[in-house]
Amino acid sequence: MGPVRAGDGPVKSGAGELEGVLEAARRIAVPTEYEERRLRTVAERVLRAVEEAFRGVEGHVRTTLEGSAAKGTWIRSRPEVDVFVHFSPGVGRELLEKMVVERGSRALEDIGASWRLRYADHPYVEGFLGDVTVNVVGCYATEPGKWLSPVDRTPYHTRYVLSRLDDRLRTEIRLAKAFMRGIGVYGAELRISGFSGYLTELLVLRFNGFLELLRDGSGWRPGKAIDMTGTFTEEELRALFPNSPLIVTDPVDRNRNVASAVSLTRFSEFVLASRLFLSSPSLSFFDPRPPSRGDVRPLLGCLMAVRLRDLPSLPADTLWGEVLKFCRSVERRLQKEGFVVRRWAAESNGDEVLLLFDIESLELPPLELRVGPPVWLRNAEDFVGEHLRDQLTVAGPWVSGERLYVLKRRALRSARDLLLRWIERGEVSVPKDVAPSIRSAEVFEVTEERLRELRESGYSAFLDAFIDGRPPFLR
The missing domain is CATH 3.30.460.10 (Beta Polymerase, domain 2)
Incomplete structure (x- = not known):
């Protein structure tokens, strides 16, 4: 696969190769x-x-x-x-x-x-x-x-799309949906935060075809604005929806962003997949290979799991909203403590959810350097008094430049022990609807033995994908 650089114009590939892939993709996407x-x-x-x-x-x-x-x-x-x-x-x-x-x-x-x-x-x-x-x-x-x-808009969405469809565009939309699904960005639900079916239909209609959408999409940047109503400039849309990586106005409700569910990650994956497909067409973009069972040994000592059981029966987006809020809070708290969180992911299985955190090291060094205030501030004396005779103080406090410093022995060092304490003390976000499940959560290091247990519990595909690390279109 040749290099693809951001800022290049539309990327091209051999016409014969491309048409062969599209013909095979139609057999995947278009019903008989x-x-x-x-x-x-x-x-x-x-x-x-x-x-x-x-x-x-x-x-x-x-x-x-x-x-x-x-x-x-x-x-x-x-x-x-x-x-x-x-x-x-x-x-x-x-x-x-x-x-x-x-x-x-x-x-x-x-x-x-x-x-x-x-x-x-x-x-x-x-x-x-x-x-x-x-x-x-x-x-x-x-x-x-x-x-x-x-959902009152839905019948109007149906009428709008039907009024602009012909047989060619139906096939183009199906190709686009199959492509979105294959690369892992299809679905507006919070768990996925990707492209809805209606959004995909509008994009194909706007660009008059699947390849035309990819050619334009391959050059998108966050803040891409597409007005389907002829009402707004791009600058006006970015002002209306300042935090949206993709803005597409709803032709039946001009003040609504149809792409509001699309996260920056899914937006970026679509842009990259578009560029790679146009550069080197492959059926794997529509029918991706499942993740292989990779070698987990390099990650042993780096994976922490949090298993939330007996979750309440809630609307999917409500449940995932609370689970993801908890995950982000844990990530921030770990980082604040000094851990390097490389990535995390979550998967559901029945009435439970498994969270995986990939951390550079599951244990912090035994000693921690704490930085105090400048000496002329009022709380400088409090800092000295707090640490001068504390049993966990190894050295200091001392002055360097304008600030106070102290070297402390950590009371807790493992990510697992610290997370359990933070949950108990309310030092991470514990959303109310899932609070009982979080407070009784099982937190553990993922060893080879625990990995086998999780696979047997129905998480095999999730674990393989997490260990592999690549989105479907890069496997």
Whole structure:
């Protein structure tokens, strides 16, 4: 693979090689005619069942098919049907949620689907009919700009995309979604913080194709602004959304950034993957190799695990928001103490989450140099009094230049012991909903024996990916 430098123009590759990869990628991304017909049949069946379940319900306006199934932009091997139940704005939120759960689940049972309750902005029913995922979602039948819930925009999103689609663009969108999924940046949920399906559709529409999107994306920098409404300049958008690496206005709600979920890491991974694909096309960008079981020995003595069990049943983004807040707080506290945290990651498995921290050394040196205040400040005497006869003082206090210094023996040195103490004393963030799980967390060094135990507990793929360290498109 030849060198790719930031700031270069669009990167090119051999046309024949590229088309061969794209043809193979289409077979991964684009459903067959049979698969298309089968999903349409399932969608019609689900739609009829849900319509029947809500027939005569006060406040029910209509039932519609939305999302990628309605637009014909779903990718092969991921068939999904989204049915939206529209209510008049006068229906209370609590009643809407109650009706969607009760009648939506009954509709799915009537057609032989299993189901479970899921949470986003409000509860919805997720069902499974064969290999098809079915979502029954409640929304309000509102006018644009008068949204009562975030999902009220979805029917307008569907209409907008449909009005601009043709068969070529459907295929281009599917390629883009498969590419995003393959490189690990697809999904707006907090756990991923990547590109939503709707955002991917808008980007392909904006650049009129998959390769055109990659060619433009290969030169993006943080703060990239794309106005789909013809309303704002790039400078105005950056002022409106100052901390967003990517800004894409919603054509049905111009004051909303469709790309607000995209983290700087996922944005950067997309830019790099775009450049590498254009430089050296490969099917691995669409169908990545699983991480190999690498040699963990170089990392032994550097990995600390935190296992949170019995986590509460919360909306996924709420749960992950609290888990990630805890992770970032632990990282900051470790760094403040003097540890070098190289990276960390988290993975869920049922009602538990495993956190992994890669730390240069799990144990601090026995002695610590503490820097005190300048001697003329009022608290200089307090510093001297605190450390002069303390049993942990090894040398000092002394004056060097204007400041006081003291050499101390550390009472605790291991990352594990310190983290347990910080949790107990509230010196790291302990979000309330996951507080019981954090306070009872198992914190341990990852040895070869513990690694085997974790693999047997369902974390094998996560551990392999963490030890490997590379994003999918670099394996």
